[in-house]
Structures are given as C-alpha cells and as structure tokens.
Amino acid sequence: MQEGKIMKALSGYYYVKSGSGTYRCRGRGLFRKQNITPLVGDDVVFETVGNEEGYIKEIKERKNELVRPPVANIDQVLLVFSATHPVFKPVLLxxxxxxVESKGILPVILFTKIDLLTEEEKEKIDGYMKDYREIGYTVIxxxxxxxxxxxxxxPLLEGKTSVVAGQSGVGKSTLLNCLRPDLRLETNEISRHLGRGKHTTRHVELLEVGGGLLADTPGFSSLDLQDIEEEELSACFPEMRRLMDSCKFRGCLHVKEPRCAVKEALENGEIKDYRYEHYLEFLEEIKERKMRLGR
Structure with a gap:
C-alpha cells in the first residue's frame, strides 16, 4: 500500500502522485456503494497493480471540499473575474x-484584462477593488x-493548494500559462456576441506552480447556495460577520429586526448598498429553497 494525492481525474481514472511516481488508479466499487466520489486533492491510500496502475483503497478525511469545481483539501480560491469582456458583475463575485466563505476557505480576488479598460471603466473597477480591499479581501x-x-x-501560491475559479472566458487558462509558460493550455477569446467564453478546460487537475499546487477547473457561470442556512448567510459576509454580536437579537437576519448593528452600519455607509442587496437576494433564495423542500 502507498499514500498519495489525486492530481487529476479524467475519464474514470484518478492520477495519484506519491513519492515513487504517478499512478493511474481506479476507485474501489465500495466507494460507489457508499456514494463517495474521489476528488482531485484527496489524500488517499492506494494499491499498485503493475508499474503505473493501481486501485484507490481509502480516502483520508477531507478538511473541505467544493462541488463545482469538484476539488478537496483547498487552502485558498483565486476568484478570477474579467474587468471587461465579459462585463464584471458584482452579484456573481x-x-x-x-x-467560498461558507466552506471556510480563503478567497483571493483577481481582476483580469485591466489593460483593456477605458478610463470610465477603469474608474468603476478601481472603485470595486477599493470596496473589497476595505472589507479585508486580497485584491489583485x-x-x-x-x-x-x-x-x-x-508568492500567494507557495506551500498552498489553490483553486482557480471563475466564469469561462475571464482568462483563467491565460493566467496559468503566464504563471507557468510550459503548460501551453488552450485558450479561447470571449465571444462578443454571446458575452461568454468557451470552456477550454475540460477536467480538474492540480498543477505544480509557484511552490504550491494550483487547480485549473472548467469554467462555470453560477453557484447554488444549497449548503447555507438563513442564519449562516451573514457570516459569509465579513463586514456583517464582525457586527453580528452587536445585534440586539441572537440569530438576527438583518432585515426588519430592531437595533440591528448591520442595518445601522448600512445607514452609516459602513456596508455598501450593493453588498447588502446581494445579501437580501441570497437570503430570499435560501428561504425559497426551504419552502420548496418543505423545511
């Protein structure tokens, strides 16, 4: 038996890297019966069969996982957003x-294509970058x-397992090619007619970049909030999380409750209107989900 990490998942095979090399492995049938799917980033125990083949026998306990993209044991997520083409949408960010906050993973915000901005667009994007930095996020x-x-x-990648995530067409593959030129990943320009890019990444893979591991992932356009409860949502907004204990009522949802510290901060301009509006939008989505499920 050997121990290793799943570096890539492709066509039903898991490519596991250990101290002795990389092995193409299958998952045990037991995982299917238990409804467990091995994920890229999993630390596993595997048995070799031949020189470069093997079977995964055990998946070690995960510290976290994402469903879309399917990656486990992540230290940080690099959220790549295009400043233009496609147009930046704060609600999507x-x-x-x-x-990402709900999983307890550190987010880093990257705005790409800044060289393509007009002066008017640059002023707008600079404003958003300032807002998110004031909240406490690293913004590049x-x-x-x-x-x-x-x-x-x-320097942010060293010694960490990171995920690159964001919509298709925002420049994730171009970014990876710049961080590690030998990769020569396929890239496609954004479709100006459709306003989105083609999916140039078709599987999840951990790449050795900058002294750490970096996962390139297929692009996607939305994320559901199915694992977040109403009472947990405000903790995913750092500027609200800092004020939660100052609200009069425990479990305050910061909507109509009296003596709500979050509402006071909103009125004082300490919380941005658009962030609060997105919070209300997500809260309503969570409530509607609970109603559909009869919970």
Missing part, C-alpha cells in the same frame, strides 16, 4: 465569495498578456 489587478500583477500572485 459575491455569490462566489459567499460559497492583473493582465497576464502584459505580465501585470503576476509578481503579486506567485
């Missing part, structure tokens, strides 16, 4: 942030094609 403005921001990203 806040949805990503909410899901980057342009892989111009080699802007790469020097800020590389």
């Amino acid at each position: 806040d949805r990503f942030l909410t899901v 403005a980057a342009s892989p094609k111009k080699n802007i921001g790469i020097g800020e990203i590389l």
